[in-house]
Amino acid sequence: MKIRPPESIALKDILPKTPVLLMGSGPVPVPPAVAVANSMVISHLGETMKKIVSRIQLMGQYVFQTNTTKIFGIAGPSSAAMEMAVTSLLWPGRKVLVLNMGTFSARFTELAKGVGAEVTELFPDGLSPFRAHDVKLALESKQFDVLTLVQGETSCGVKNIELEAIVKLAKSYGVRTIVDAVCTLTTMTCPMDEWGIDIALVGGQKGISAIPGVSLIAFSEETFEFISQRQERMPHWCLDPRRAYRFWGLGEYHYTAPVPGILALHEALRLICEETLEKRIERHLRSSTLLQHSLEVMGLEMYTPAEFRLNSVVAIKNPHKVITKDLISYMINHHQVEISGAFGLDIIRIGQMGEQCRLENVKKVVSAVGAGYEHFGVKLDVQSAMSDLDKSRESAIALDLAYGMTL
Numbered sequence: 001m002k003i004r005p006p007e008s009i010a011l012k013d014i015l016p017k018t019p020v021l022l023m024g025s026g027p028v029p030v031p032p033a034v035a036v037a038n039s040m041v042i043s044h045l046g047e048t049m050k051k052i053v054s055r056i057q058l059m060g061q062y063v064f065q066t067n068t069t070k071i072f073g074i075a076g077p078s079s080a081a082m083e084m085a086v087t088s089l090l091w092p093g094r095k096v097l098v099l100n101m102g103t104f105s106a107r108f109t110e111l112a113k114g115v116g117a118e119v120t121e122l123f124p125d126g127l128s129p130f131r132a133h134d135v136k137l138a139l140e141s142k143q144f145d146v147l148t149l150v151q152g153e154t155s156c157g158v159k160n161i162e163l164e165a166i167v168k169l170a171k172s173y174g175v176r177t178i179v180d181a182v183c184t185l186t187t188m189t190c191p192m193d194e195w196g197i198d199i200a201l202v203g204g205q206k207g208i209s210a211i212p213g214v215s216l217i218a219f220s221e222e223t224f225e226f227i228s229q230r231q232e233r234m235p236h237w238c239l240d241p242r243r244a245y246r247f248w249g250l251g252e253y254h255y256t257a258p259v260p261g262i263l264a265l266h267e268a269l270r271l272i273c274e275e276t277l278e279k280r281i282e283r284h285l286r287s288s289t290l291l292q293h294s295l296e297v298m299g300l301e302m303y304t305p306a307e308f309r310l311n312s313v314v315a316i317k318n319p320h321k322v323i324t325k326d327l328i329s330y331m332i333n334h335h336q337v338e339i340s341g342a343f344g345l346d347i348i349r350i351g352q353m354g355e356q357c358r359l360e361n362v363k364k365v366v367s368a369v370g371a372g373y374e375h376f377g378v379k380l381d382v383q384s385a386m387s388d389l390d391k392s393r394e395s396a397i398a399l400d401l402a403y404g405m406t407l
């Protein structure tokens, strides 16, 4: 052999001695049951896997609030699920209206252009969500086949508060909708059937607190039927939903499924079902409100106006031109807490998804942000923020006792 093996370095010697608490825009910490499931490999076919797949679909129906049986896991990130949705419904000659409010909604444009579709982009008025009346004007200007939008734009912390109206409007114009609920599913309501969403998708690493690299997509029965009838060649083999149905519908081979990821997804969904969507959404709301309040008490300012502020990823103005990259490194190295910067905006972002929404984690991130900014010379009232959080510990305990809602 000409090329010699590199020195053997065990993972434990690469990982930090104290684990870093992930309080950024994802991935998020996973519950122990998810971590255990993610360490197992079983056969990707056979009776056991069939049972697991059908349980994932049943629980998927609950989290997406849909009766569709066309729910598939994908061995790939949320972007792969976006790609499956876009490439199923679009091809040369088809027209898509992309509601573009930032990095992730813009990804739909790239994906649609990739398959030769005709793309029209609509942009909101500054930092704001889309309004149904503006979307209506766009829908009247041309006959579109598809409309894409995100429920929450993670890059700037804005939520599309008129999503339901926009989806219903699109339907009334005969336009199919693809909804990216990547950072929002199970953190806020997104009832697929009630709102008439045609394709909804989510990644593993955010609200559902599963693992990165495995995602879940739901097609309405009617949309899946439409895709089944399409004559144009599918550009993808792995991301072809008709082929995915072989595994997810018939228990047959499509490709070797990401077994640990599927097991992890199962456990994450099981925990959501046990908690119930109502309690989980309430927990996210309480935890995120608490976080935002304590950061404001400390003296920081929210970037997004409260009216359309995304709770699952909170965007905060970066005061006094601190270099966010340096702040983040400092917090990781000295406090073992990681938050996110942003794509070109002078903000920091703190995640409130799944396991991030626990009182202990909120306390840790608030304290680390305070200490980090103080290190870079920003005067903040960290003490008041922390004592505020201590007071909420009592109400959190009361909530836990009364409703089993463990913040």
Ligand SMILES: Cc1ncc(COP(=O)(O)O)c(C=O)c1O
Binding pocket: 025, 026, 077, 078, 079, 080, 104, 150, 152, 153, 154, 155, 180, 181, 182, 183, 203, 213
């Ligand atoms: C709203 C939204 N959509 C899509 C994505 C892409 O996810 P992934 O990196 O898993 O492909 C993200 C990732 O942060 C996101 O926040």
